[in-house]
Each structure stands twice: as C-alpha cells, then as structure tokens.
Amino acid sequence: MHEYSIVQSLVDSVAAAVGSREASVHEVHVAIGEMSGVDCGLLTTAYDVFRAGTLCEHASLTIERIPARWHCPRCDATIARGAFLRCIECNEPAQLASGDEIVLQRIELEVA
Amino acid sequence: MCTDCGCGDVNLVPLELQTRILAHNDGTAAHNRAHFRERGIFTVNLMGSPGSGKTAVLEATARAFDGGAKLAAIAGDLATENDAMRLVRAGIRSRAIKTGQACHLDAEMVHHELHLLDLKGVEYLFIENVGNLVCPAVYDLGQDVNVVALSVTEGEDKPLKYPTMFAKADVVLLTKTDLLPHLNVDVQIIYHALARVMPNPVVIPLAARQPGGVDGWIAWLTQRRSAPEQLAS
Ligand SMILES: Nc1nc2c(ncn2[C@@H]2O[C@H](COP(=O)(O)OP(=O)(O)OP(=O)(O)O)[C@@H](O)[C@H]2O)c(=O)[nH]1
Ligand SMILES: [Mg+2]
Ligand SMILES: [Zn+2]
Numbered sequence: 001m002h003e004y005s006i007v008q009s010l011v012d013s014v015a016a017a018v019g020s021r022e023a024s025v026h027e028v029h030v031a032i033g034e035m036s037g038v039d040c041g042l043l044t045t046a047y048d049v050f051r052a053g054t055l056c057e058h059a060s061l062t063i064e065r066i067p068a069r070w071h072c073p074r075c076d077a078t079i080a081r082g083a084f085l086r087c088i089e090c091n092e093p094a095q096l097a098s099g100d101e102i103v104l105q106r107i108e109l110e111v112a
Numbered sequence: 113m114c115t116d117c118g119c120g121d122v123n124l125v126p127l128e129l130q131t132r133i134l135a136h137n138d139g140t141a142a143h144n145r146a147h148f149r150e151r152g153i154f155t156v157n158l159m160g161s162p163g164s165g166k167t168a169v170l171e172a173t174a175r176a177f178d179g180g181a182k183l184a185a186i187a188g189d190l191a192t193e194n195d196a197m198r199l200v201r202a203g204i205r206s207r208a209i210k211t212g213q214a215c216h217l218d219a220e221m222v223h224h225e226l227h228l229l230d231l232k233g234v235e236y237l238f239i240e241n242v243g244n245l246v247c248p249a250v251y252d253l254g255q256d257v258n259v260v261a262l263s264v265t266e267g268e269d270k271p272l273k274y275p276t277m278f279a280k281a282d283v284v285l286l287t288k289t290d291l292l293p294h295l296n297v298d299v300q301i302i303y304h305a306l307a308r309v310m311p312n313p314v315v316i317p318l319a320a321r322q323p324g325g326v327d328g329w330i331a332w333l334t335q336r337r338s339a340p341e342q343l344a345s
C-alpha cells in the first residue's frame with residue numbers, strides 16, 4: 001500500500017511549506033484524482049497512523065476527489081464514461097483532462 | 113479572541129500551494145532520465161500482475177538480442193533476488209531491489225542501483241517493477257516507456273479493474289498466448305476492455321518460449337528506441 005509513502009511525501013511537502021514559520025498546521029487540503037492510483041480511504045487511514053509525532057499531528061486532512069474526465073484534444077468533446085477512449089467525431093485518441101492529480105492544494109496555519 | 117477558552121487570538125492563515133505531492137520523486141526521475149539520455153540508454157518500466165510473465169519476457173528478450181550483452185536490468189521484488197539471478201543467467205547484467213514492504217519501485221531506488229550497474233555499452237535498461245497492478249503506476253522512474261505484461265490467464269476484464277496502470281501504458285504485452293488453445297478466453301474481449309482504458313491501445317501478443325514468440329515485441333522495442341517519439345514526453 002503506497003498510500004503510506006504518499007503520506008510521507010505529503011508531510012515532507014507540508015514541512016517545506018511551513019518552513020521556519022512560528023505556526024502550527026490546522027488543516028491540510030489535498031486533491032486526489034480518480035485516475036491517480038491513490039485510494040482516498042487508504043490515504044485517510046495512512047494519514048491517521050502516520051501523522052503522530054509530525055507537524056501534522058493536530059491537522060485534519062480534507063480530500064477533494066477529482067473525477068476522471070477524458071476529452072478529445074482536437075474538439076474538446078468529453079468522452080462518455082466507459083466508452084472507447086477515442087473521439088467519435090475526429091477519431092483522435094482521448095486525453096485525460098483531469099483526474100490524475102496528487103496535489104497538495106493548501107494548508108491552514110494557526111498563528112498566535 | 114478564542115471564544116472557547118480565552119487563550120488569546122488565534123488566526124487561521126491559509127497558504128495556497130498547489131504543489132505535486134510527489135514532486136521530489138519527479139525530480140529524481142528527471143535526474144535518472146538525464147542519465148539515460150546522456151548515455152543513449154532506452155529505458156523500459158515493465159509492470160504487471162505477479163506472475164504475468166515479466167521476467168520470462170526479459171529472458172526471451174536476451175535470447176533475441178544475442179545473449180543480452182547490450183541489455184541491463186533492475187528487478188524489483190518484495191522479498192527475493194530470484195528475478196535478478198534469472199536475468200543474470202540469461203546474460204543480462206542485473207541488480208535486485210528488495211523493497212520489503214513497499215509495493216512499488218520509486219525513482220530514488222532506481223537511481224541508487226543505476227550508479228552501481230556497469231552501463232558501458234548498454235542500449236536498453238529494463239526495470240522490472242514489483243508485481244502489482246496498482247502502485248507502480250503512481251511513481252515515475254525516469255523511463256522512456258511504460259510496458260504492462262498482461263497474461264491471457266488473468267481474466268478478460270483486468271484492464272477495467274485497474275484502469276490507471278493501463279491508461280499509462282505505451283504498450284501492453286499479452287503474454288502466455290501459447291496457452292490459448294487450452295483456455296476458454298476471448299481475446300477480443302481483452303482488446304475491447306483495453307480500448308476503454310487506453311487512449312491509443314497497442315497490444316502485442318507474446319509467447320515467451322515459442323520460436324519467434326517475441327518477434328513483435330522486439331520489433332516494437334527497436335523501432336521505439338530509434339524513433340524520434342522517444343524524445344517527446
Ligand atoms: N506457458 C507459458 N508460461 C509462461 C510464459 N511466460 C511465463 N510463464 C510462466 O508463468 C510463471 C511466472 O512467470 P514469471 O516470468 O516469473 O512472471 P513475473 O511476472 O516475472 O512474476 P513476478 O516477478 O513474481 O511478479 C512461470 O511459471 C513461468 O514459467 C509463457 O509465455 N507461456
Ligand atoms: Mg519477475
Ligand atoms: Zn501500494
């Protein structure tokens with residue numbers, strides 16, 4: 001389960017963002033795409049186990065799930081879910097417009 | 113002022129980031145890629161289920177390339193070095209990565225091994241990833257192409273169950289086709305499933321131990337190495 005290594009990278013990214021600020025992390029917002037290969041449930045579990053003793057110990061995790069959207073790179077038509085990944089009009093192979101995100105969107109810091 | 117306990121003013125300050133969580137891995141993968149470019153090595157990230165025939169494909173690839181002198185391999189496995197030993201016996205200079213708990217290889221592990229491999233004269237480097245249809249797809253290693261081995265015995269709907277890995281594949285090797293006469297498998301259903309998860313499905317049927325059984329794969333590989341496409345991505 002690679003969600004543990006994702007959480008490790010997430011905590012490292014948060015630490016880099018906080019830098020030398022005198023602040024504690026209150027909330028962590030991430031975006032996880034449906035096609036990213038990351039399971040949101042496992043990520044939540046891994047986060048809850050792994051955050052102890054890190055600067056995310058008291059920070060809640062909010063996950064925005066991004067659905068997969070395949071589109072035609074020529075005419076931008078959206079490919080229906082479950083259909084062949086090729087535009088019926090242009091015969092172009094589809095491209096993933098969104099849904100592969102593994103992104104740290106923002107954090108909220110508590111400053112006294 | 114905190115209304116609950118009167119502990120003083122606590123301000124919540126949002127910090128917009130929008131950074132890729134795996135940015136560090138991406139950076140190391142780019143570093144690996146620069147090493148490979150500099151040496152003119154074409155690098156394959158070979159993925160697939162446990163037992164789908166990844167090592168067998170590489171053994172057959174060594175036979176097709178006159179004993180494998182221009183090939184190198186890094187073989188990831190949870191617990192053993194068996195695959196690297198098989199590949200060495202096949203004539204491919206190889207190193208093993210025992211990942212322990214980790215279900216995938218990452219760019220750091222590959223970087224470590226690539227500096228321990230003698231890459232002189234090597235034209236192709238094969239990274240046999242840990243047998244797993246989910247996790248390896250998440251980590252860029254610095255490869256030129258992603259190759260997924262899918263055996264005919266795995267069930268026709270595997271691509272639909274693991275879309276992420278197949279969506280990232282440049283080619284799918286449909287392995288163990290010598291078994292088809294003994295099975296009740298409709299290859300068309302596999303092709304249709306792949307077309308629903310791969311934008312530009314390229315499928316090469318393969319039988320690792322049959323004479324000529326990997327010819328299509330060798331042709332694709334050599335063509336892809338010399339094609340300018342490899343400079344993209
Ligand atoms: N009939 C037949 N059997 C094959 C073929 N390729 C591999 N096998 C068998 O399938 C089993 C697994 O093959 P491997 O090459 O070890 O598969 P792998 O994907 O490297 O396995 P892991 O690295 O353990 O995930 C072995 O028993 C092989 O002999 C093939 O083309 N035809
Ligand atoms: Mg193997
Ligand atoms: Zn995993």
Ligand SMILES: [Zn+2]
Nearest residue numbers: 072075087090
């Ligand atoms: Zn179109």
Ligand SMILES: [Zn+2]
Nearest residue numbers: 143147223227
């Ligand atoms: Zn280096």
